[in-house]
Amino acid sequence: MEIKHIGVVGCGQMGSGIVEVAAKAGYLVTVREINQELLTRGLGRIKGSMSRAVGRGKLSQEAMDASLGRITGTTEMTDLADCDMVIEAAIENMNLKKEIFQELDDLCRPDAILATNTSSLSVTEIAAVTERTDRVMGVHFFNPVPVMKLVELVSTILTSPTTVATVRSVVEKMGKTPIMANDTPGFIVNRLLVPYIVDAVRAYEQGLGSREDIDTGMKLGAGHPMGPLELADYIGLDTMLYVAQIMYDEFGEARYAPPPLLKRMVAAGHLGRKSGKGFYDYS
Numbered sequence: 001m002e003i004k005h006i007g008v009v010g011c012g013q014m015g016s017g018i019v020e021v022a023a024k025a026g027y028l029v030t031v032r033e034i035n036q037e038l039l040t041r042g043l044g045r046i047k048g049s050m051s052r053a054v055g056r057g058k059l060s061q062e063a064m065d066a067s068l069g070r071i072t073g074t075t076e077m078t079d080l081a082d083c084d085m086v087i088e089a090a091i092e093n094m095n096l097k098k099e100i101f102q103e104l105d106d107l108c109r110p111d112a113i114l115a116t117n118t119s120s121l122s123v124t125e126i127a128a129v130t131e132r133t134d135r136v137m138g139v140h141f142f143n144p145v146p147v148m149k150l151v152e153l154v155s156t157i158l159t160s161p162t163t164v165a166t167v168r169s170v171v172e173k174m175g176k177t178p179i180m181a182n183d184t185p186g187f188i189v190n191r192l193l194v195p196y197i198v199d200a201v202r203a204y205e206q207g208l209g210s211r212e213d214i215d216t217g218m219k220l221g222a223g224h225p226m227g228p229l230e231l232a233d234y235i236g237l238d239t240m241l242y243v244a245q246i247m248y249d250e251f252g253e254a255r256y257a258p259p260p261l262l263k264r265m266v267a268a269g270h271l272g273r274k275s276g277k278g279f280y281d282y283s
Contacts, residue, residue, distance in 0.1 A: 001111065001113070001162070001166050003027065003084045003085050003113075003169075004027065004028060004084055005027065005030070005084050006027045006029050006030075006083060006084065006085050006087065006170075007031070007083035007085070007108075008022070008089055009032050009077075009086065009090055010031075010089035010090045010091075011031045011032075011039055011073070012089065013144075014089045014117055014145060015033075015042065015089035015090075016042045016049075016145075017049075017144055017145025019031045020050065020145065021141075021174045021175065023071050024067045025174045026070070027070065027170075027173075028070050029070055029072070030072045030073075030074060030079055030080055030083060031072070031073050032074050032079060033075060034075065035075060039075060040073075043071070047068060050068065077107060078107060080108065081107045081109070083108065084109075084113070085112060085113040085115065086104055086114050086115070087117060088100050088101065089117040092119065092242055094125065097126050098126060101116075101127070101130055101136070102129050105130040105132060110132065111135070112132075113135045113137075115139040115167065116136075116137075118140065119140055120185055120186055120187075120242075120247070121246070122185070123136070124156040124158065124183050127156055133158035134159060135159075136158070136163075137154055137156065137159045137163055137164065137167060138154025138183065139152075139154075140187060141176075149176055149177050150178075150179065151171045151179075152180075152188060152189060154181050154182070155182075156183045164180075185247045186247050194240070194243055194244050194247055195256060197235075198240075198255065198258065199255070200214055200229055200232070201229070201232065204229060205259055205261040211229050211279050211280070214228065214229060215228065215230050229280075230279070232272065232278065233273050233279050236272050236274055237265050237270065237272050240258075241258050241262050241263060244257070244258045244262075245258055
């Protein structure tokens with residue numbers, strides 16, 4: 001199936017990045033947000049990101065103008081009805097995602113592909129609410145989407161090989177490198193990353209070293225571009241807590257259990273970069 005028109009549900013941090021890379025790849029993109037304020041903010045984020053790319057010489061002004069011209073914003077889900085593929089990029093809430101997929105299943109053409117950008121939830125459970133389980137799969141982008149090259153493609157036991165091949169070609173056209181992951185909590189990256197970050201929080205909580213020394217140790221000793229506590233702040237401590245809890249509930253293994261310190265920080269509103277304070281102060 002040839003994909004020409006992509007819909008995106010959600011124009012937040014992840015959704016706006018997906019819209020940007022899709023438009024730059026030449027796709028017509030319709031992005032839906034729940035209200036005009038959030039839509040305006042998201043479209044502004046896309047324009048700002050492209051403007052910075054132009055300033056760094058990574059994108060021409062002509063390419064930016066052409067890409068922006070391929071983007072349409074809306075607050076109506078019905079405007080996604082004619083899309084060849086729709087990518088849901090809403091918050092990590094299973095009930096919400098199911099509601100969105102039920103609505104999309106009713107609205108979109110029978111041959112349209114529906115994809116979820118979930119980083120931790122069961123793609124099979126999401127697909128099961130539709131009448132097109134063979135055309136539903138996970139397409140997990142990484143933040144920041146315009147920069148990060150990886151996309152996890154999550155195929156369920158119901159996803160058809162044609163759907164996988166089509167979606168693979170789409171993300172490759174976006175300039176991404178796809179890897180195939182099984183539909184298990186955390187997929188590949190978070191399955192390995194979450195225990196690493198959780199262990200770092202636990203080590204800091206137990207006084208193994210200062211936050212700076214733990215991060216510097218992993219950057220200079222293991223060649224990581226960012227230390228685990230810095231990375232947790234970047235991802236969002238509330239997101240880390242949520243994903244770790246999902247994985248702990250699924251596997252019951254202590255290595256996934258959220259440390260008390262992480263829970264207290266989230267309860268206090270210290271969520272990392274997005275709140276201005278996490279393990280580090282960004283104010």
